[in-house]
Amino acid sequence: GQQVMQIPQYQHVQEGEDFTTYCNSSTTLSNIQWYKQRPGGHPVFLIQLVKSGEVKKQKRLTFQFGEAKKNSSLHITATQTTDVGTYFCAAPWETSYDKVIFGPGTSLSVIP
């Protein structure tokens, strides 16, 4: 069945260092979404990628969608303490437009 995996599970970085999380799917995706959940908070939408090879930037965040549309990455340049949280990738279930599958998430800690 369809699976979405993320690595690493946890990442601890010094403030100012870069951070990358990777999302991999067992199947080709129609699109992929990224969400951020702060500690004690709820998931908040960051970006949606649709096209093969797509790259989108939001200030210090860079999102990529693989050429085969089976993987994606989120890169944060020069992390800040405000980047702390868990980053989830999410993709529509291959057999149902009504369902989305979330990756297990990458928890980012930033040491000031």
Added chain:
Amino acid sequence: DTEVTQTPKHLVMGMTNKKSLKCEQHMGHRAMYWYKQKAKKPPELMFVYSYEKLSINESVPSRFSPECPNSSLLNLHLHALQPEDSALYLCASSLRGAGDIQYFGAGTRLSVL
């Protein structure tokens, strides 16, 4: 307005109680979702309503009963819950389906004693 409102924010209930969680959105979204989230885990889909009809039930125990009174409201009725049901319950909505951006409410943190 991109807000999904959930009430209550916190709920403590005994195993014999009956309670309801409420969710409301006024974005004109036609898909609404209930998720359950345990600590350090991703949201786990429970139910999906599409155009006010239940379209997905992820084999959720019958002690959880969803209801969609209209396109803006979603309820989750709780009865005879177990301590392992303690979790953060998230409501979300999207324009048409899960392939669209999902907007999450702040959640209800439920403790079952």
